[in-house]
Amino acid sequence: MLITPHIHCFGLVFIPSENSGRPGRPDLSHSGGSLNRFRTGEKGPFHTTTTLLQHYYDITTQMYDLAIPYYYDATTTLLRHYYDAITKTATNYQPKRKAAAQMTEEERLKQKKKAEANKALMEERRMKVAAQKAKKEGEMDEEAAAWKAEEWK
Incomplete structure (x- = not known):
């Protein structure tokens, strides 16, 4: 997605243009599916954090489209690290809860x-x-x- 910057009274605002799609853009949904749950509207214990990560991921993607690759690479690596840690916690959290519910x-x-x-x-x-x-x-x-x-x- 191409983003065109516009000056606004509150600062720089990014507005997506008609041409969208940039091949090779990394997808964070590979690491456990929390973003997929977010996209379908399912709310779990990590919904807020996942929403925040999605927001930051969208911003870094816009930065890459504005040709700031160094910022994008560093931030995306950091976000992927946090996202993997949160997803791992989410997947560790759910089975324990299910096991307690299924106890005889x-x-x-x-x-x-x-x-x-x-x-x-x-x-x-x-x-x-x-x-x-x-x-x-x-x-x-x-x-x-x-x-x-x-x-x-």
Whole structure:
């Protein structure tokens, strides 16, 4: 798409011309399909970020059409890096959520019992540590009292 710059009271405005299409323009939708979801209107947890990346990608594409290739290359590389990271996070996020939704009642009960057992074990350990700490403090207090008594004599 060819972009023609126009001066506006708010600054430089880019208006697309009738001739569109530039072969060889990289497509960011290769890395996971979030842009495809964005284009179809499906909203997920990463919709806002994907929209923002699409906006920046469109700007860098316009910059390339204005023959600023160095800016375009550096920015597109950075955007592709962030886009891949976000898409990877999105694909890692979805299966965990689905797995939790598909869990059977028996598995939920097993997890609940395991969590209660772990909680009881941790409480028991805390009690042991507290008892040891109290014992240690008690011994230190006796030693300190004996030392003070000797010092005062």
